[in-house]
Amino acid sequence: MRRVNVLMAFLIAGYILGIWNFLILPKYYMTFGLKGFLISLIPVLIAMFLIYSEAESTRRTRYLIYELFFKVARTPAIMFTLLMFLLILLGVTSYFSSWGLIYLFSGDTTFVPLLAVLTIILAVLLLLLAKGRVLEFISGVSVIFIVFTIISTILIRNRSLSVLTSEQAKYYMHQAVSGITSFSQPLTLHGVIMLLTSVVVAFGLGAGVYYVIGSFAPEGLDFKRVLLGVFILQIILSFAAAYSMAYSLGPAFQAFEKSVHNPKISPEESFRLYTQFSALRNYATNSTVPLPQSVRVFYFIPEILKGNVPGANTIIFLLVLSLYFAGLTTIIVLLEMGNQMLSEVMQLSREKSLAIVAIIGMILAGLMTIGSARTMFLMVPFSVGSLVALAEAYPLFSSDLTVSRGAVAFVMGVLLIIGLGSIYYAFASGSDSVIMGAIIGLVLFIPLAVNGMLLKSRR
Secondary structure, eight states, rough: OOHHHHHHHHHHHHHHHHHHHHTHHHHHHHHHHHHHHHHHHHHHHHHHHHHHHHHHHHHHHHOOOHIIIIISSSOOOOHHHHHHHHHHHHHHHHHHHGGGGGGGGGGGGGGHHHHHHHHHHHHHIIIIIGGHHHHHHHHHHHHHHHHHHHHHHHHHHHHHHOOOOOHHHHHHHHHEEEEETTTOOOOOHHHHHHHHHHHHHHHTTTSOOHHHHHHHHOOOOOHHHHHHHHHHHHHHHHHHHHHHHHHHHHHHOOOOOHHOOOOSSHHHHHHHHHHHHHHHHHHOOOOTSHHHHHHHTTTTHHHHTTSSSSHHHHHHHHHHHHHHHHHHHHHHHHHHHHHHHHHHHHHHHOOHHHHHHHHHHHHHHHHTTOOOOHHHHHHHHHHHHHHHHHHHHHHHHHSSSSSSSOOOOOOHHHHHHHHHHHHHHTTTTTTTHHHHHHHHHHHHTGGGGHHHHHHHHTT
């Protein structure tokens, strides 16, 4: 039993510790400093409470998620909202985790959708062939990407410090590094709302995963200890990624500075180097930079390191695989949880439901080769993620599944405020793709309008 508990802990950790710890959360640790970290504890505590309550609700009752929503909470429509949100998360996670792999191969971003499709196929094969060994696989990969992340951060720091000769480059890097632990960084309401939303999304709320995990979790599993471990690991990984960004800022500026004084380097190449430095600096200092641009910045690091720091290939290998493995463990969990949810709702076999979930994920990942579609699908979780998490929490409030309905009501109220804020900024962005992402996110709530019909149809 003890071994199963450890494996279940890694399953949850592998799901939560995903690509957003690399792509989004470091931005707010850099722009807001320790203020940002303290603010992020608000949604972290909310997430911990909801994860524990949702998992315990199905573990205690031993209901499957759809049974719980239908028989106890009387809200089967929420299941469809959660399932659609899960499928979008699957497509987005597959695409952005696979993007890093191009730096191990051709560097051509046109191959990202293909790599995303192959990643989903790999995850499906692991679920079908590994069977009872999937938990062991996730555990091993989780350990690997945590170790790789820490090592790559240390290497980036040491190698960057060893090559910097430009005083201006040292200044920019020092500003970024010291900003992470500073209390003097200014806050913006827009940035704070997006930070709160990002933490909710990073913890994987809104996809119904924790209800499903609770339905097969062993009796002796201590969710509180598991979540405490995940909380510590998430902080370590997010700060490690932030420091990787900060220490890359020095080599980025030095590369641009050298190109300006080198007649052999074309103006176009100098402009490219300046663009990378400028994007990284904006990431570190401007909390209101549009989300799609912020996500792109992480992938500049391999380009910055290559040719500018010694041992760059090793660092790139570790960094890219860290991101990919973080995404792969999340993808495996999303596939399996989506499979279980769909098979319950549609009464399908495991193979058929898994195939449907995988195919939809592949289609979404393929569509993201179009820039506007990529922005649109990326913005779905970051515009309505908190509202979907609120819907996910509603069954706890509407029944006796939790010890404190008052606490659930308070949490739902906070999620409503965060959700309305993120929706407002999405519609105020002025970007058609961002607005369409928010609209698609709101469409996910349409099944709630037919909840009564679903209840009658199952009688």
